[in-house]
Amino acid sequence: MQWEVVIGLETHVQLSTKTKIFSAASTDFGAEPNTHACVxxxxxxxxxxxxNKGAVEKAMKFGLAIGAKVAPRSIFDRKNYxxxxxxxxxxxxxFEWPIVIGGQVSFMVTPKKGEPYMKTLNLTRAHLEEDAGKSVHGLEVGQSGIDLNRAGTPLLEIVTEPELRSAEEAVAYARTLHALVVWLGISHGDMQNGNFRCDANVSVRPVGQKEFGTRCEIKNLNSFRFLQEAIEYEVRRQIELxxxxxxxxxxxxxxxxxTGETRQMRSKEDSMDYRYFPDPDxxxxxxxEQWLEEVRSSMPELPDQMRARLIKDFGLSEYDASILTASKEVADYYLAVADKVSDKKIAANWVMGEVSAALxxxxxxIETLPVTAEKLAALINRVLDNTINNRGAKKIFAAILEGNAASVDDLIDQLGLKQISDTGAIEKIVDEVIANNPKNVEEFRAGKEKALNGLVGQVMKASKGKANPAQVNQLLRKKLA
Structure with a gap:
């Protein structure tokens, strides 16, 4: 039987306010237990x-960013447990009257098999709430403690429609959501400190069936790897069962x-079990509308807006633009490079290639990367003006990455990487290579295009990598025509 996976995510985002949502206690992480808990x-x-007004405005920013309705009136409830x-x-x-209603998030999915694709996911709601404290076990044999430093920390719970169809889609959405809340400045997004936690609702159904299967909720997944592993295991478990x-x-x-497994914690509650009612306090x-417009005017350019601009103004593909806007830090770095480079696509290739690999x-x-945006732009410009070739540029990039503080031009001189663009000098080497490699010459003239690569390689070797590859290729084709 063919099975379809149905996934919905509930994500708890800790808002980056200095104080808690309903008190003046600090939200700083890592303090001694119960030192940041007031009366x-x-x-x-x-x-x-x-x-806390700041928590409300951060929720408003999120609602505006996803094209949702920011409710003119919302109500706080008591959730009893x-x-x-x-x-x-x-x-x-x-509960019934959340601050954010609806909205959408678009994200790039890169499956293990098949081509990357864009998916747009509908959100149900996002609502404000306070966090609980933390139970600390294993202090001494048979003893547990309660740390209330986290109690009252402001959370924005973001709930999706059950429209995700694989663990890969769930992780791609979660990464995009994480990048968005950090981009907006509404959360630090530190997953190790619990700033971003996902609950995954997972069910399976036969392909073609409209009714949803019985769902299980996997709680408190605080890493993208755990999110993927947990969903994949739960899908297998349910199908086998x-x-x-x-x-x-x-x-x-x-x-x-x-163990790489999920285990049951408790039977799943429904909303009626929590006996919601409006908080009388x-x-x-x-x-x-005026407050909403004030918040709107304070927002940065959004990832979707920047992605559209990179496609339209810089001529980048949808895939490239999505990768470069995956985080605000990478996007800012790329824009700083592209501002000083005429070929925006080459700048994108370097950021997605060498820079990403180095990170x-x-x-x-990227903030601590020794290869600053200014240095990378200078390096790319030396490739574009044929001072160095790509091979030499990569050597210079590696030198800067390892801590060499010299300028790009000084490194070109120090490493002897200046490209030979003198046609006469290159032509002399080309003539020697043609004379010494009759077999390659014969194969190329017989129609074997790959034979030319061998001749180009010989010229580059003879010039110690300094010859201009484009000129080498042009000269070889001219002489062998």
Whole structure:
């Protein structure tokens, strides 16, 4: 039987405010347990929540960025459940009246098999809520502790429609969403610190069936690799279970990266189990058109807008433009290079090629890359004006990457990489190569185009890589015609 995978994601994005969503306590990560928890976070009797305006504006920015409706009025609710790290016995969230309604996110999917493609995913909603605290286990044998530093940290929960059809699509969406919230400046996006966590709702159904299968929710996936592995395992588990005559039971599951498996944590709750009702301590949140326009005017150029501009003004492909706008840091770096280089496509190739490889190999961010945008632009310009060839440019790039602080022009001199463009000098070497390689000459004249590559290689070797490859190719073809 052919199976179709159905996935929806719920993503908790920690908003980058200095203080919590309903109190003045700090949101700084890494402090001693319970040192960033005030009386509001501890839920002491008589304390009242006060809404953080900054958290609201960050949610508004997200809604505008995805083309959603930013609700003129939204309401905070109490979501009732009982965990040791939830001091009030309920979480302040939004249910029927969220701040962001609808919207779309477009992203590039690069499958293991097949061609890359663009997908547009519909979002259901995004709503504001407070985070819970953290249970800390294993302090001593048989003991656990509660750290309420995280309690009250502002979250934006972003919910998709169940339109994802593979783990690859889910990860591609999550990466794009992560890049967007960082791009907008509404979240630090540090996944190790819990700034960006995904819950994946996964089900399977026979191809062609309209009804959804029974879903299981995999909680708290805080890396893209774990997200992919967890979904792939859960899909296999459900298919095998159904094909063996069993039934999928709706449940909340956890992913164990050590075993590569999901395991059941508890039976899955429905919204009615949380007994939502409007929080009597918080007034409805009213957003005026004037406030919305003020937030809109403060937003940067969005990834989709920049991608369209790179395609239209720079002549880049949709794929190249998507790669270059995958993060704001890479996009800013590319624009700084392209601003000083006439050939925008060559600039894109260098950023997606040598720069991307260097970042992966050195495990560094583009902000700390020794090859600054200015130096890369200077290097590309020396290729474009035929001072050096691509092979020499890569040697200079490697030298700068390893810490050589000299200018590009000085490195060209130091490494002896200046290209020979004197036609007479190149012609002399070409004549010698033709005379010494009669077999290649004969094969080329017989119609074997690849034989010319061997002759070009011989000329480049004789010139110690300094000959202009374009001139070499042109001269060889002229002489062998």
């Amino acid at each position: 509001v976070d501890l839920a002491l009797p008589g304390t009242l929540p006060v809404l 009982f965990y040791p790290d939830l001091p009030k016995g309920y979480q302040i969230s939004q 159904i094909e063996d005559g069993g039934k999928v039971v709706q449940a909340t599951r956890l992913y164990d990266p050590d 918080l007034l409805p949140l009213d957003i005026s 992966n190999q050195k495990d560094m961010s």
